[in-house]
Amino acid sequence: MTRWVMIADLRRCVGCQTCTAACKHTNATPPEVQWRRVLDMEVGEYPDVKRVFVPVGCMHCADPPCMHVCPSTATRQRADGIVTIDYDLCIGCAYCAVACPYQARYKTDKAEFAYGEPMESEAKQFDPGRLGVATKCTFCSDRIDAGLAKGLKPGVDPDASPACVNSCIAQALHFGDIEDPQSNVSQLLAENQFFRMHEELGTEPGFYYLWDRKPS
């Protein structure tokens, strides 16, 4: 079996938001919709202040609450763990959005463009099917599927990897199959200490955060 997961190395992320821009460019999300966000957290009080950059988005949970609550079965989970939305089934009730503990879902009711009128690229990529329905990060499943069809390895070959991972200038984002002990993500998790966001809720997110190396 395969389970695709993403890793964010918090020691490496510099908060450049290139992943956010790459995601927006690839998926043509409207203004204020960021399937891949980078939080800029300031922690502590002067003079003991730290700044942490935290990439967030859909965690593609193994037990996704968004899928369970969806009344239309628009939200589903593939065998490889990717949580998907069928825009033709979704009724836009936003129940998934309030069930998601990661604020990863968006609903846009009317067409919006960065400068009012759509630019050429926006007009080309505009999809009316995404209006009035829930949207979120897909782990660039179309890229993964196309890459696999060509015999490429997601997480290793850029043409089979999510756009955010490809764009990361600090190699903070990684993608791969956690079920494969030899994969890049399995190796990283074996060598480092990690956590998952809001793990106490039992959703088993497929997004891991590295924060330190394992003690030797």
Added chain:
Amino acid sequence: MSFGPKPWIQLHWDWRAAGNFMFGGAGSGLLLAAALVLPLGPAWAVSLPLGLALVALGLLCVWLEIGRPLRALHVFFNPWTSWMTREAFAGVALFVAAFAAFFRPGTATVTALGLCALVFAWCQAWILKASKGIPAWREPKLVAFILATALTEGAALAVLLALAYSRQDKLVYGLLAAALVARALAWSMYVDATAPKLTGAPRAALEAVTPRILWFGTFGSLALVAAASALPQPYALPLAGIGALIAIATGWHAKHTIVTRASLNQGFALPVLPVRGAR
């Protein structure tokens, strides 16, 4: 210890979603109260269409909120895990049961009506409980409060209907009194469990409901209803009417607050901070 941006109030569900819990709760509560205590007669005959109208109004509120209203029937696609789907099916069953009880009143049809109304209110409570992203909604004690407030609103409407048809019905008063006490207890347990998880204005909004629902909604309503039950009809009607209206208003206020003002998400939290640099 955790670090991260402060939570914020969800903006996906507004007064329209709250309307479903307010009107749907009152409507299903009235149908449940009618099945439990209203004797067959004019009040009973009015309670069924009124209850259905309130349920329909609640569902209309939801319909106004969804992004793709023409696909509304897709709501029936996931009875396996979605409480919203289950609510929709329970709503259909409730309408069928109410029509059956209206045209063929009998033990079986009235019992079925009560059960369907209870299941509908139960589904509403679990719609909120299943929302893992909102701490004030996923609190298990909310289920008892939503059920108790539905029954309270229904019993209050039943009191109004009974009085409108010149009946002093002790059983209806008794149901309202019991429901008011149950609601007060459920609210106290819910707010004690939930308020500490919230901060700022949402916590203040939730805590501000407590005196309103306890002092006005419970003690005030109970006092007025108790006085009404002991007085002759000309005096009873306004007293019980005010008591019932206060009971309904405070319940709606609480549910509106829970859905729109106390609905903080939990933000993002890091259990540890990254370790940078050489050690």
